[in-house]
Amino acid sequence: MTNPFRAGGHGRIDRDTTLSFTFDGTAYTGHPGDTLASALLANGVHHVADSIKYGRPRGVLAAGAEEPNAVVQIEAPFPEPMLTGTTVELYDGLDARGLSGQGRLSSRPDTARYDTLHAHCDLLVVGAGPAGLTATLSAARAGARVILVDELPEPGGSLLGSQELLDGRPATEWVGEVVAELDACADVQVLQRTTAFGHYDDGLVLALEKRTDHLGAAAPAHVSRQRIWRIRARQVVYATGAYERPVAFDDNDRPGIMLAGSARTYLNRFGVLPGRQAVVFTTNDSAYPAALELADAGVRIAAVVEAREEVPAHWRTACDERGIEIRTGHVVTGTSGVEHVSRAHVAPFSRGRLGERQGIDCDLLLVSGGWNPAVALFSQARGTLRYDAGIGAFVPAQAPGSVRTAGSAGGTFTLAGCLADGGDAASRALSALGRTGRTLTLPSTGPLPQGAPGRVLWRVPSPRDGQDGSHQFVDLQRDALVSDVLRATGAGLRSVEHVKRYTTIGTAHDQGRTSGVMTSGIVAEALGVDVADLGTMRLRPPAVPVAFAALAGRNRGELFDPVRVTALHSWHAEHGALFEDVGQWKRPWYYPQPGESMEEAVLRECRAARTGVAMMDGSTLGKINVQGPDAGVLLDRLYTNMMSTLKVGRVRYGVMCGVDGMAIDDGTVIRVAEQEFLLTTTTGNAAKVLEWMEEWLQTEWPDLRVHLTSVTEHWVTIPLVGPRSRDVLALVAPDLDADNDAFPFMSWRDATVAGIPARVCRISFSGELAYEINVPAWDGITVWNALYAAGGPFGITPYGTETMHVLRAEKAYPIIGQDTDGTVTPQDLGMSWVVSKKKPDFIGKRSFSREENQRGDRKQLVGLLPADERVLLPEGAQIIATSSIPQPPVPMLGHVTSSYRSDALQRTFALALVRSGSERIGETLYVPLDGRTVPVTVTDPVLFDKEGSRRDG
Amino acid sequence: MQLIACPWCGEREEIEFHYGGQAHVAYPDDPYALDDDQWAQYVFFRDNPKGPFAERWVHAAGCRRWFNAVRDTVTHEFLAVYDVRAPRPLLTGSAAAAQQRKGQEAS
């Protein structure tokens, strides 16, 4: 297979290697160095897709990221939606199709890897065209740490698509020398195939490196497919180039209509002739090199249709030499063609009026309406833009201190100017860093032809009868017309942002690179206002679309959020525990035995704790060590009850409130020494409580001599629970006198447990006789195994969080976050006893006297006993006063916060927050379930061992 | 993502920090001398200026130290960082210009 539209002697493709690919079901070939678009053009394929709204055939307009038409769906090797054919590097086995509307996501999992790298530099240069290269070289020679990112596979930028000479040699030779020098600099990193897409605060530039996309199915699986670079740059130079813009005329959307500079790129970079016979329609000088180079490569240039009245002599002479006719003062008014442009209609155009039309046959219509600096990233960096009426474009105005543009991104359009501008930009960036840039000897570009200003022309009047602009496309991807813009202004819209939304211009994949400024121009003309006052559409990040997977990087699956496990985790797993996620922790939920349901397992675990002995892993409880002479003072201010009076060796339960008086956490506090306390927090709140305490300590009471340290993971904590717990403890801690008098409830002792130094606390979250054994985490498994072995004869049973919840609920010990929701005070929980009357103040106290807190009908924690003792109320169920459900809205009295089957009570029970709950003890209320109601009796929340007789065994 | 200059650790990524809202809001000397309106001002009401704002940050994933900063809420730019016990600094140069520019809008 051959490529009929290749130009011999041109292009940077590797003709020795042939790549096979499929487009819209047809097999083609191309070469390394091609893009999908260039390979299609080389095969004579112009019709890439049909347009979204009108179904018109569309071709390739551009050669880069600005392409609005040639949007493709990759089908193989892995489906990827909506890529521009002009930026997809060709690889063997590529299978793609043209897209007119929506892309398709694969239902197969994407197994490719993605990752992220951080990088820091003095200077980041974006774009390896002439300006970017001189900027990088200048900074590199000054010894700066420089990163150069460039979206193309090789450096050179616009030089790759031109026939410019530098120092009398092809410009790419100069590029090669510069890059060789940069490669030799240890502090310079050049990243090709890397597109900067976001500029955030403090010089954070995000760039996407496509590492293996160009390898297709041959991509090695161990190499990340794409990589996000998070570059912190002290200074940034955007040498991002410029995008050529078209001019709107009738039927300006046919395949074969192409931006002039892009055609030049296809010839010089890809060795592709985009047609055989061309008409060139231009408003400025930049189309002439395209016309001349294409002519020299064998394209017949049927005419240059020049909107200006005058053409610089240099270009006229060059055209004359090649027999190219220039029609000055003319415009293209429309085109003919079926699948492809076949004729351009040309007419004189002066003083706003069209003269007589004439058709010129062609298979290629090149258009240049001028150039728009690529300022998306500069704008993201909060650089401001100004309208330059001379070139009809928005150019950088004010740059933030650490950001500048160079080359055509800044409105400099000559090669010599770009080369010089790059070096200057680097020098200014370096001097901002207190360094001196090296002056470069710039390569010679040869004499500059005398140029002339371009003409700013947004659209050509339509020669058609009927609605104005109704065949003139502005946004090719959205199929939006000049007539749509005029309809928007006619509807009363005065802002380009409104016009954008009315017409959808600029909302497509290309973000309006070829249509945005044109829209401003047409709106300004329609409203009779200055483009400068109207402004242009806001450019939003990212500058190019970025795959979700690339942004997610490695933060997926297990790495989405760290998994925290206790030192005993593997024992639990080996013993069949199922786990509950509590914050980042994996906590044993329950330990089903073979064939056992959850309900059966939990009842068995509860029974063991109430009748024999049971043990659990409580290591996830937050633990904060509080040390210093003022430790007691700090705790007095943060807990609702008094902590400073706690004796060394004793333990006290405490509650913390927010300043609004609502309970935020609870736990035990032990006094380790005169100036040392250790407090526990709920598992999920450990970090928050420490930060809360530090906040008060550091910002409000920095005079207090206290230090706070998290010791959560230092300890393994094992509650040993049940009437036989003392017997088990005696076996593993024979030296500890665990008699009630020697070791009373709410005290702690140092002891040796299974040969390990331990701190044993006599606290109980179940109401049973219980010992909380704390040992260094490293020794946790030794102690756990010893307890498990010693308890064997007593039937010791490991239990999980579910059983813990049942046992504590039977005793009405609340779980902060389950029985509370940020609107519940300690008093609401029936725990007025934990609120000190003696302390003059503590956090939350003042709020208790607010009007809402004084209401008699606050919601209070109560117990609920379903009339049918087998009915398990769902947690979260609402409570009403009537046995029948009235029409909505139904007055609700409260809700069920906890609900369980109790082995000890031999029935179901629940805790609930109920309006005026403590006054309703004994009342029957109703829980609506599935359209009926379940009667429940309101009770005191403590349903088991109300007198507390079991805690001493 | 900003670089925030922790006074103790130097510049670190924003993800290491937690925000603490308005600075210089002292716990009332005597909460019981305040009526409910005044108490509510302390509990729930904070300034919300468009422009320079003295606010608190904590280097949560670093040294765990709280500090104050003046930051422009329009540009998000940090104009100063300072000790929690220090008064709000008078800003000079461009930071002062920003403060002045936005000062009228500050509440």
Place this chain on the structure above:
Amino acid sequence: MHPRDNAPATPGDALPDHPDFLWRNPDPKPSYDVVIVGGGGHGLATAYYLAKNHGITDIAVLEKGWLAGGNMARNTTIIRSNYLWDESSGIYEHSLKLWETLEEDLDYPILFSQRGVLNLAHSLQDIRDSKRRVYANQLNGIDAEWLEPDEVAEVCPIVNISPDVRYPVLGATYQPRAGIAKHDYVAWGFARRADDYGIDLIQDCEVTGLDIRGGRVTGVQTTRGPIAAGKVALAAAGHSSVLASMAGLRLPLQSHPLQALVSELLEPVHPTVVMSNAVHVYVSQAHKGELVMGAGIDSYNGYGQRGAFHILERQMAAALELFPVFARAHMLRTWAGIVDVTPDASPIVGTTPVENLYLNCGWGTGGFKATPGVGWCYAHTIATGEPHPYNAPFTLARFTTGALVDEHGAAAVAH
């Protein structure tokens, strides 16, 4: 030019045209009965209902930029009413009922699509909180159900319900009547009808001061000159604190950046709206086919309409946890709004200590869905001087009494 004949419109093209005429662009008059500050969705809806329900048409809506160019143009358009507390479900359900007839009422194709919303639960406490909300919703007459994971997959097959992910989906609440609408169309629908009533929609008109005499507001100072007003109603979302300070009012608000993003147009893959508070992402697929996504607010106060990138990266990771099929979708465009957040995540709508000055703010991340509902109630408040029963609980005074409507405590749903 006409769309292709005899062929269905290409997927992705399917948006109805806007009308040929939307609104006049009048210069401000010297005086109005009512001046509404803020030409976003709330301001425009309020103007419309003042005219429609109360016959008040001598109104100016002042917008400092372009109409509906603030949060109205920047939100993810989720509409639902499945809030926990009676006060919230009252006003949001009122709003949802208005949404259900809004297209006919406004005679504008607002693309209200009742495709349902799933709020995922990822922990046992999430399940408790979710069910609590479902039971409360049902008793408040709001459609709500609890779905087990396999039922979640029936509603939205692309949700990954595998137990082998970091935070498995343990179930979800489902409100079938919830959905999305097209934000610009909604705003323009209200604006066009308001303009029909003779209400002046005045753009590029920033309020720079409030005229207050003897405890009563009498007018506003603007960049287009002074305007006298019988009543002044603030509807300025993230800028409410700045405006209120012109009247010497201090509000319990903090303004934060809130970011959102869209993908390119994709074939339909996502039939509903999915929100996950624990994994922290919400996503729907809009009418043209783009995925519309959001996450939590940026932590610090900010008026810059820009947020930090790590929020988006985190959101992408969360999205792929829940929806592995999104791997090669592309983030096409991101933006940020400025949301005004109250301490209890509920709004403030009502009167102020300044006579004839009215306040509507504090909607945080929930303002879009409330647009018709709050417009209705705020109009009532302005017209009668008394709050409508639906906004009566949302007073400024609740922060003094402690009667908060705490929607982040138990509901724990961001949007």
